[in-house]
Amino acid sequence: MNTDEVKFKEYQVVQPPHLYMGFTKDELMLKTFFLLSIIAFASVVIMGVNAFIHIITALGTVLIVHNLIHSYQKWKGYRITYESPTSPMVAGMIVGLSMPIASTFEVTAGVAFITILVFKYGQGKYFQRKYLNPAAAAKVLLLLLLSIMLFFENPLSTGMIFHPHHLELNLFTNEGFIESMWIFQRAVLPFLGIRLPATQSLMFWQTHGWIGGACGILVLIVGAIGAYWLRYKWRIIVSSLISMTLLSITIALLTGGDILLRIAFHVFTGSFIFMVFFMATEPQSTPMPGKSQYLFGISLAILTFILQLFNVLGGSIIALVLLNIATPFLDKVGFKKPYGHRESKGGK
Amino acid sequence: MVAHRKNDYNFKERGRFEVDISMKKTAVGDPFTIVPPAEKMVLFLRQHVGRETKPIVQPGDPVKCGQKIGEINEGDPWSVPVHSPVDGKIVTIKKLSHPLSGEEENAVIIETTSEGQNSSLSPLNPNDVSKEQLVERVREAGIVGLGGASFPTHVKLTPNKKLSHLIINAKESDSNIACDFRLMVEKSREVVNGILLIAKILDVTHITFASRTKEGQTPEFDELLRENNITIARIRPNYSVGSERLLVKEVLNKEIPSGKFPPDVGVVVHNIATALAISRAVYNGEALISRGLTFYSKKTGGKNLWVRMGTPINHVLSFLGMSSGEFERYVLGSIMMGPLVSDPSLPILKATSGITAFTREERDPYVNPLPCIRCAYCNIVCPVFIYPQLIMEAEKKGNVKALHKLHVVDCIECGLCSYVCPSRIKLTPYLVGGKRRIREKKE
């Protein structure tokens, strides 16, 4: 190599920019984990020690599997998938909070195991991207497997995630709907000796359903903070919440029931409110263009609503997984007109 | 490189993202210091957008300060000449890798004998000469856009459309540059003279001075502008608005259609430093051989320097009492858009509005990026509303149709998408690559 060639090497130009905001993925994950921890704390206060065990089981399972894979990758000299445990920690926490409190701990551990191994590590490795929300996909997979237990004599004792009683509810009529609300009327503030009506307990103090949805209002507040602070895909949140509210009002008007109770049920049950803020905004499996995000949110609300009415077990996560599958297509529509193309602004 | 955090007065971008300007803040109060020429000056024969100039000197030739050493090619309407920045002797003409193109290009090495007097051209009285003669003077003086684009100024002064509006860009949006502000403070009269010359040549009815200064920050300069009927547009603190296309939108609320240029909407934008160079070329007969720039390193903070083109970076470092051994790499010009080089013998070009020096300890955050998490931050921040992440995916697959649909050609290469990426992905190479792919396909 002559001197000029050496110079040429030294002069190699590196592409800009050379300044960085400094807000890394780790920071995003840690802050999300912090927000989830607030919800987890409230859930444990409301639902008791079982909620704590579910969360710890999910977190522990995920972290054990992550550490094993991480150590193996290091030992073999493979490319490390997750340098830090923050992303698996968030996944574990989401699994914990998206489990029904009536579920068994083994099932929670199973969902967490499938989440981290199959849908977080496996999906990323084989598809170079996560098309499906890991926790939702793991739940759907396990749901399919466990649905077989519906045919068993005593499904709950064999580890059934979803109570078969759900299948008997009739949410199409006001009577059926009111009747199915009994489970929420049990909710109490034990230390104050207060019994809340269903509307209020659905919003503030649920002892039934998803752990993460124990206090729907808190999820709404913490989720809104996250959406603003960490820039979650807020269009999905806003469009699904508005759509679900409108659908609830519509069914209440059609069936002649209590509008507030319908909103409280359809919007504030954990399987919707928690999912909307912390699962449906999972970045990898949701669309990029703004209008596509609106479309995603509206469709998610409609699908969840329909599946809820038909008592389909795990309706909201099935809806989410279906929309995750549709995301690559949604990514191709809904583009904003760029600068220079907006006729109203002078572009062509 | 530098990972900065929030502070009280940052540039605000779309989606509430902020661009840190702490480097700039350390420089705004620092007056220009003149850097004497180096023993050996390195003059690339192409310091503009266009073809390389022809060398008109031979090794061993003596040269005077301001003397032409690179001549424009006959019939080439774009190129501008290159002048010697010192009195001295030509040592050699050799190929070196150009900091902007990365390609090997001719450079003239001059041994300095003295600083010399930059007066190779005779002063002109603008009232006694035609517009064409003024434009010719601008070209002869080797003037290019000094904001960083190095587009030949004489071309912008001869639009084939009638213009109504002249915008002077003193927005100084780059977070490491403060030299435009110093021009307002220290060279106000010359700057205003230059603006009036441009307006005279272009025959425009409205002149707007776009600045990020606040009322009362540069009172004398503002007064001078008002006396000369130049409107001051105080632009919101924002980085991307510094781009010509977006500045026109910000000032006049006119969107330049895709593939078109400011003259297509009756506007032309010139940089404040270019106005100063035009004033000096006409009134003083000075060729463009020096410019103001902002140097930044963690050790020195921001320093405004007046430097001759061709001065190697290591000479600037030793002038500031440092050595090249202390640094690993340097950004030339804008920290968001300029190239990064590692050779300190590389010279200052006409377009070099700044030098930012990094030590080995100041690690490059874009090394070892993580996989994209599709957070959409890059979409949110993009000032021209395109989808950098989707463009990256399309470019990786070589999907020209998708690149078209995603409007990659409208990217202004501002670098904001990479700046905000939590996975520290440098998207610029994909955006530049996507544009190139479309160009090649067309050809």
Ligand code: SF4
């Ligand atoms: S900001 Fe980075 S991680 Fe987020 S979508 Fe864009 S490229 Fe992907």
Ligand code: SF4
């Ligand atoms: S570099 Fe291009 S794509 Fe990225 S933010 Fe700037 S204009 Fe948008």
